[in-house]
Amino acid sequence: MSSTVIAMDYSHPEAPSNMTECVEYANNVVSLVEKMQESEIPRDISRERYEENLSEKIVQIAHENGTEDKLNDETLERVVEYLMLTHWDAYNWYKSTQYGVQPEVIYQTAWADCDIGVADQEQKELMEQLEGMRSE
Numbered sequence: 611m612s613s614t615v616i617a618m619d620y621s622h623p624e625a626p627s628n629m630t631e632c633v634e635y636a637n638n639v640v641s642l643v644e645k646m647q648e649s650e651i652p653r654d655i656s657r658e659r660y661e662e663n664l665s666e667k668i669v670q671i672a673h674e675n676g677t678e679d680k681l682n683d684e685t686l687e688r689v690v691e692y693l694m695l696t697h698w699d700a701y702n703w704y705k706s707t708q709y710g711v712q713p714e715v716i717y718q719t720a721w722a723d724c725d726i727g728v729a730d731q732e733q734k735e736l737m738e739q740l741e742g743m744r745s746e
Contacts, residue, residue, distance in 0.1 A: 617657075617698040618724070620731035624692035627731075632724035635696065639720040640713045642700035653705045660701055661694050668693070 618625060618635075626635045655663075668690055703716050 617695045617702070618727060619695060620727040621734075622688070622692055622695065624688050625695070625731075626724050626728055628728065629725065632721050632728060635724050636717045636721035638696055639700045639703060640717045642697060643704045643707065643711055643716055644713065646701065646704040647707070647711050651704070655701070657698060660698060664694055664697055665690075 620626070626632045699720070703720070704711075707716070
């Protein structure tokens with residue numbers, strides 16, 4: 611699968627920021643893909659519709675847990691945004707594995723993409739710091 615379909619925004623406050631978090635992210639993606647395969651969800655859902663369905667499910671779960679009023683909390687909102695990014699990445703993997711899921715390949719590629727994304731974000735932040743120091 612091409613990295614161009616990856617939704618993860620490594621500047622997001624909840625995004626993975628180190629190797630351990632990339633391992634967790636890759637494991638989450640593999641787990642979600644396997645659940646999608648078991649559920650046999652359609653492979654032609656638009657991102658907008660997928661996120662609508664996911665949002666509805668999050669609200670339903672929050673309502674069942676009695677935490678619906680906390681959904682507007684800024685921290686929870688960031689977590690929900692991160693979940694949507696992770697789920698969309700997993701869905702793209704699921705769509706690309708129509709003829710067979712290979713968890714090891716998905717894990718290795720998701721982890722490598724994450725590791726590169728974290729390194730790119732760190733470099734971007736470092737460059738911004740250097741620019742700030744130059745302008746002082």
